[in-house]
Amino acid sequence: MSSINSFLPTTKHELKKRSWNQVDVIIITGDAYVDHPSFGAAIIGRLLEKNNFKVAIISQPKWNNINDFTELGAPNLFFAITAGNTDSMVSNYTPNFRPRKKDSYSPGGNVGLRPDRAVIVYANKVKEAYPNTPIIISGIESSLRRFAHYDYWSNRVRKSILADAPADILIYGMGELQTIEIATKLSAGYNISSLSDIDGIVWKCSIKKWKEMNFLEQNKAIELPSYQDVSNDKKKFLKAFKIIHENQNPIMGKVLVQKHPKTIIIQNKPARVLTENELDSLYELPFLRASHPSYDKPVPALEPVKFSITTHRGCIGGCSFCSINAHQGRMIVSRSLKSILNEASSLTKMKDFKGIINGVGGPTSNMYSIKCPKWAKDGPCNNKLCLFPVPCKNLEYDTTKILEMLRELRKIEGVSKVFVGYGIRYDLAVLDENYIKELCEHHISGQLLVAPEHYSEKVTKIMRKPSNDVFESFVEKFNEINKNINKKQFLITYLMSGHPGCTIEDMVNTAEYIHEKNRYTEQVQEFTPTPMTLSTCIYHTGIDPFTGKEVHVPRSNKEKRIQRALLHYKNPRNHQYIYEGLKAAKRLDLVGNSWKCLISRVNKRKK
CATH class of the missing domain: 3.30.750.200 (Transcription Regulator spoIIAA)
Incomplete structure (x- = not known):
């Protein structure tokens, strides 16, 4: 078991062990604290730490009072709030509105450790405890609820989560670039209200201030149908959806604006995708791949990913029911082979590693190294999809790099098996019989x-x-x-x-x-x-x-x-x-x- 000091601090006692009186950023998450790159709070925490910020974690705080929220005091810079790896309503309820019997992101799979609409609940508690400390909300719950949206559980259109939560800024997407820029500027003395020019964020302002800014008249933004319009008119809802969809592009996307009853919601264009070096650096952070030692029961979500390796980000699939496009984006960014092999080698040094890497890939395994010549200049296309109805001819899909990666992983001393545990896109796999053959020979359990x-x-x-x-x-x-x-x-x-x-x-x-x-x-x-x-x-x-x-x-x-x-x-x-x-x-x-x-x-x- 790793020393408790190896984890980011979670209690006053752990702060004292580091001789810290106060931290710069406190991350509040609806998940258990698991120090693994598959958990968003861990990635952001380790990245902030690498950039010399003092970071602490409050995981699954009790929300019936403010005690858990005040345990570590107020941070120097801001609170960062996430519901966790999934939307809290999805975590808490089945499609039939029945309470779930298990929460994979909680110790022992126990339920009841995160509230419904966790981001709003947590933000209100923080505001109650520390009304003058900036609040940043992020993660998939915030990211996908950044505009007026249809909410299945209440069967109505709800306001942007930023209009409901007393937060200063919403980070959408994966969030690493935005988080570091916000932390860096606040530590340099900037006021939170001045950070409205960062790509990949949503911010809000008063109706009066918005009129004074004159954005629309200067053609600096596209106005969406208002919250009231999309609530009362489904045709307006469709129009808003199309505009949002067409501006998911980090290169060609525009600023989007949506009026709400008491505030204006403004989305800046998406943040750029990480470079290969940045993605390598991110996954090479010193993750312990373990849940915090204070838990007396395992966190079920860790088990299937503990000895897995993320090789890339993004998805070109474009499935209608999937939120990855709206969160990770449609451009693939892959890690270098060297970085992937280094991570695999580090797994072999873990005491409980049995020689099996049980997952290699991203949202799907066989999109590693895919490129499109249009991405660098124009970003992903708005008028067509990469794989539907058939794979686009512009895609540079070559399994050579995927196969090289899998072969090199198999050669590492201490690695006995490398499985493709993430599943594959069969419409890509069918394009290369050699890939299917190698998969069947070596990488299927x-x-x-x-x-x-x-x-x-x-x-x-x-x-x-x-x-x-x-x-x-x-x-x-x-x-x-x-x-x-x-x-x-x-x-x-x-x-x-x-x-x-x-x-x-x-x-x-x-x-x-x-x-x-x-x-x-x-x-x-x-x-x-x-x-x-x-x-x-x-x-x-x-x-x-x-x-x-x-x-x-x-x-x-x-x-x-x-x-x-x-x-x-x-x-x-x-x-x-x-x-x-x-x-x-x-x-x-x-x-x-x-x-x-x-x-x-x-x-x-x-x-």
């Missing part, structure tokens, strides 16, 4: 994760996922290669139910397809609308903002239950729902004893 998400072409089109023929081509190559190398390895497929565009008929067809192809899986996720995704925009409005076409949205609990049940047709407890779905779709031919039937009979549930 018997099962490979892939996410077709659905088998209805109509639904996958709305999801911006590849067509079925691409998936079938990949499956064919995967099975053929495993047969040739005499290995029994399997695909674990992830599917989604209840997504906008999916009708009961579509789900019946998908269940029939799964049955015919022998693709049954337990890995089914029910669609959860989260702020700023295209799928959530469609869920709220019933319209695709880019085509203007109406889209069916499964809204009732019964329809969503039927859709999910159809994918789990082997479970007898689902048969009543499946029967109702088959009846509604006029497909009772799938009830019976023939080979094609999904269920043989319906067991009446006891009342």
Whole structure:
């Protein structure tokens, strides 16, 4: 076990051990304190430390009083607040609004250690305790709620989180550049109110001051439909979504402005992406890859990533339901091979390392080293996607560097296995059979994760996922290669139910397809609308903002239950729902004893 002094301090006792009376920045997080590069609070904390700032952590504070928030006193510079690695509402509730039974980011998986809407709650407590200390909010909860947004849990459009929380600045995106710039300027004597010119932040000002600044008349900003407009008019909501989407570009993006009842919300253009050297330096910080020793139970979220390596950032996938585009961005930034190998070598020196690196990649494993010649000058395209409906010809996708990295990792003394635990994009993998072959030979632990998400072409089109023929081509190559190398390895497929565009008929067809192809899986996720995704925009409005076409949205609990049940047709407890779905779709031919039937009979549930 590492010495407690090796972690950033969390108590007065730990401050005293460092001979500190006060710190520069206090990070408040809704997650347990885990010093690992997969945890946002740890990355920001270690980066601030590297830049000679004194940093402390308050993790999962009790919010019924201010005691935990005053434990370490006021920081010299600011409080940095995050809900943690996930939105607190997603952490606390299932798509059916039931309290979750487990929180993977809490010790022992215990629930109830973070409040609903954690950023707002924490910020109010800090403001109560230290009304004159600057508050910076960041992390995915803040990032995706930076404008007026549809909130699934209250079924209404909520104001920007910066309008609800008593914070001075919101950092959106990954946040490293902005955090260091803010800390550096505040330590140099700047006032927090003067830091409105930093890329990658959202700030607010009074309506009176905004009029005096004259931004719109000078064509320095684009005005979004106001909070009241997007709340009352779904067409205005669609318009706002499109403008936000089109200005996610760190090179070509514009300043965006949205009026709220008592304040003006201003988003500066996105921060630039990190360079290769900066990304290398970030992941080479002295992470202990452990949870704080004060916990008497393990933090479940650490286990699957403890001995993993992040090789790149960003995602070119553009899936409608995914928030990565709005948070990490659509440009890939990869680490150098040397940096990755150094990290792998450091893993072999850890006492509990068993020789297995269980994950190598980023949001997906096989986007490492991908480039586009347009990114440097123009950023990602607004008028087309990188992979949908087919991979763009401008993409520089060459598996040479991926394969070189994997081969070099296998050579490191003390490393016995290197697995691709993050899953892969099969529409990229299918472009190079040599990549699939090497994957099957060396980097799969018997099962490979892939996410077709659905088998209805109509639904996958709305999801911006590849067509079925691409998936079938990949499956064919995967099975053929495993047969040739005499290995029994399997695909674990992830599917989604209840997504906008999916009708009961579509789900019946998908269940029939799964049955015919022998693709049954337990890995089914029910669609959860989260702020700023295209799928959530469609869920709220019933319209695709880019085509203007109406889209069916499964809204009732019964329809969503039927859709999910159809994918789990082997479970007898689902048969009543499946029967109702088959009846509604006029497909009772799938009830019976023939080979094609999904269920043989319906067991009446006891009342």
